[in-house]
Amino acid sequence: MKKYAICGFSIRGIAQYVIPLIGKPELPEYGDFSKYGKVVAALDVDVERIKTFNERQHTSIQAYGHDEFERMVKETKPDAVIITSPDRTHAEYIIMALKHNLDVIVEKPMTISGKQAVEVIEAEKKSKGKIRVAFNMRYQPAHKYIRKMIMEGALGKIVNVELIHNLDTYHGPSYFERWNRKRDISGGLSIHKSCHEFDLMNWFIDDVPEEIFSFGGLNYFGPNSVFNPQKKTKKKLSKKEIKERCPYYRKWNPETVPLPESKHMQIYKDTFNLPYKVQYPEELYIYDEDIDIEDTYSAVIKYKKGITLTYSFNASTPWEGYILGINGTGGRIEAVHYFAPDRCPFPVSERQTVTYIPLFGTRQVHDIPVATGGHGGADHVIKHDLFVKETEESKKLGICAGSMAGAYAVAIGEGVWKSVKSGNPIKVSEILK
Known part of the structure; x- marks a missing residue:
């Protein structure tokens, strides 16, 4: 089972990634991918938001401040990070994750400038980790x-x-x-x-x-x-x-x-x-x-x-x-x-x-x-490609975005x-x- 850390405890992050990886039978519309992955940590500028979520959903996601990426990785040892924070932070989190050879799932936009995009691509070349951009409209x-x-x-x-x-x-x-x-x-x-x-x-x-x-x-x-x-x-x-x-x-x-x-x-x-x-x-x-x-x-x-x-x-x-x-x-x-x-x-x-x-x-x-x-209907299908494996249809159509x-x-x-x-x-x- 793959361990994930969430960078940015946003509405999108919770609904598209956290809830499906937790698996909530009472919320079937979000899907249940709990047997394929686990959320071990989350960071956000609002740490209390993560703690409140834990209390209400009876979860134990480790909570970190937005500037505690290194500590989060050291203490929780994720296999991949999911980035759903404000756009200007994407490049920084991607590059830090790649330096740790972690896979990255990032919500659009990947970065907010071409300069950042080039820096991210160069970091990926030096890393064992790979970037997946969640362009759900393709699905x-x-x-x-x-x-x-x-x-x-x-x-x-x-x-x-x-x-x-x-x-x-x-x-x-x-x-x-x-x-x-x-x-x-x-x-x-x-x-x-x-x-x-x-x-x-x-x-x-x-x-x-x-x-x-x-x-x-x-x-x-x-x-x-x-x-x-x-x-x-x-x-x-x-x-x-x-x-x-x-x-x-x-x-x-x-x-x-x-x-x-x-x-x-x-x-x-x-x-x-x-x-x-x-x-x-x-x-x-x-x-x-x-x-x-x-x-x-x-x-x-x-x-x-x-x-x-x-x-x-x-x-x-x-x-x-x-x-x-x-x-x-x-x-x-x-x-x-x-x-x-x-x-x-x-x-x-x-x-x-x-x-x-x-x-x-x-x-x-x-x-x-x-x-x-x-x-x-795209949100559920893309989660299968991200958390389980790429479907034959996705391979044939070249849906997955890097x-x-x-x-x-x-x-x-x-x-x-x-x-x-x-x-x-x-x-x-x-x-x-």
């Missing part, structure tokens, strides 16, 4: 289906890709009232959030990015937002007064608006009743002066084989999900996915379809079965925001040097 049924179609030659030579990625007015604002809103902590949303999509596109087309050009800005959030009540009142308001006048808060505040009981309405709830005020200070809000990232991007990415990706991102739209088109000499693949149907302002289905239109032929619509579990995949996704994200700032195209070779 969603529709995405595996698209990958299979492309591998079987349905598109012929791929020419270009179109991707529109939306966050809704419930989910999008959440990134601007926590640490993600600072570039030195998250890398910005082009890294923290969009690296999911960048990796997915890289994987679909089996190519590596070369150059990025992008426009973007802060349009919905921050002090200059058109929705900031203080712009209308021309005076300083308390946070309470701002919220009372804020359209985002008014729409989704459960104290004033009856919200449906739904798995799509759980983002702000405390996992296992464990407040996390150290990481999510209550005084932060979406119009604060110190927000220094963008909420909107339009980018073009050029790949080594000549393929181009056009990417549009908005962190505040009426519905959440994506619109995807992949064009090739053999035809076109289309997919529209609504991530949170219960929050959509019009009726949609949780079922997803993938449409294939041959260049000279009849349109084919493929209905994709709904999978249970988080992130469209450090180079992590690096290229980060490089695109960094290129996007740097192009926004400079007004110039950015070469990936300059980021990963």
Whole structure:
């Protein structure tokens, strides 16, 4: 049985890794992988959070401060570390783990800069440990289906890709009232959030990015937002007064608006009743002066084989999900996915379809079965690859992601925001040097 140490006792860390490795029969939706691994230690900036979890779940995970990695490894001797801490800490924990020849599972993004990514890759070369980046979007049924179609030659030579990625007015604002809103902590949303999509596109087309050009800005959030009540009142308001006048808060505040009981309405709830005020200070809000990232991007990415990706991102739209088109000499693949149907302002289905239109032929619509579990069923399947063994399907489709995949996704994200700032195209070779 493999022993794991958790770096970052976050909501994601608890739900995706700790609970499944503990094995809770009363929580079957998280899966039970307790016979394959054991959580022996966890570190976090909030040590009391770990201790409270132990008390409530009747566990004995050794608790350490965020700066006690070396002591944690010495005392608990893990075989691998799982990194689910704030993004800026990922590289440091990865490198320390690799120096101890430990395997690493890291949540996206692998790092927050190309410089860090290069340092991580160099450390991996010198270590017996290996890095696995938890790009769970690869595991969603529709995405595996698209990958299979492309591998079987349905598109012929791929020419270009179109991707529109939306966050809704419930989910999008959440990134601007926590640490993600600072570039030195998250890398910005082009890294923290969009690296999911960048990796997915890289994987679909089996190519590596070369150059990025992008426009973007802060349009919905921050002090200059058109929705900031203080712009209308021309005076300083308390946070309470701002919220009372804020359209985002008014729409989704459960104290004033009856919200449906739904798995799509759980983002702000405390996992296992464990407040996390150290990481999510209550005084932060979406119009604060110190927000220094963008909420909107339009980018073009050029790949080594000549393929181009056009990417549009908005962190505040009426519905959440994506619109995807992949064009090739053999035809076109289309997919529209609504991530949170219960929050959509019009009726949609949780079922997803993938449409294939041959260049000279009849349109084919493929209905994709709904999978249970988080992130469209991906969370459970990726845990099997991480904790048990890589499935034959994963091997065939090349689903498991390593450090180079992590690096290229980060490089695109960094290129996007740097192009926004400079007004110039950015070469990936300059980021990963």
